[in-house]
Amino acid sequence: MLILTRPAIGAIQSAMLQNDKAGFGVRIAAEGGCSGAKFSMRFEAEPLSEDVVIEIRDVRVFVDEASMDILRGATVDYTPDGDARGFNFTLDPETSLQSSCKSQPSETGTCGSASGRSCSCSASFQ
Template identity: 35%
Template sequence: MSTDASGGEATGVPVTVTADAAREALSLLEGEGMDTDVSGLRLFVQQGGCAGLSYGMRFDTEPEEDDQVTEQHGLRVFVDPASMNYVGGAKLDYESGLQAAGFHVENPNVESECGCGESFRT
């Protein structure tokens, strides 16, 4: 399901969320005492990093009026219109391994990434 916060159908290709990412984010949301029926994970793009743009994520209690809201595996993801231009069609995953664990954005819009994978250019 993908709508804008006013209830209308969203434009653009939504962000997809893996079951692992949703499970981890929901666990963190609940740990913060947030209502997972209303709250969600905000994915956004900001200026920064050696390649020019970087991803940001935070929990929000509710979407903004013009956000695209995607709900998958019980997790609500909020993306503002400007960020959607960069992350539309991306996949949010959670990876855990021996050296690092965390959320990872697989973005088909990226032309190049920096060596550490923290910033990108479209």
């Protein structure tokens, strides 16, 4: 299971409205590597056939199986303030891949690479 906090849900719903993406879902992807994980978020109209689809308070989340292995038990939060503004991924401590990073927004919405337990980012949705 993947957990989205109320602030994260609110930020996603707000971004959907601002980007004319009502009815879309949000794809959350995680990719492991030697230095930890990279996270990304983007809007998509429909899930792929092999995706895990999670519905949390009117937000549909699409996660591929490989990403789900990393994100299982993770919490996604959102901080609206200052330098910490953005999404924060906190992985389940039982997960073998743990990550930690602090990163700035990118063109692709990638949250950044990681090497500890949580990843903060201010991904811009496309």
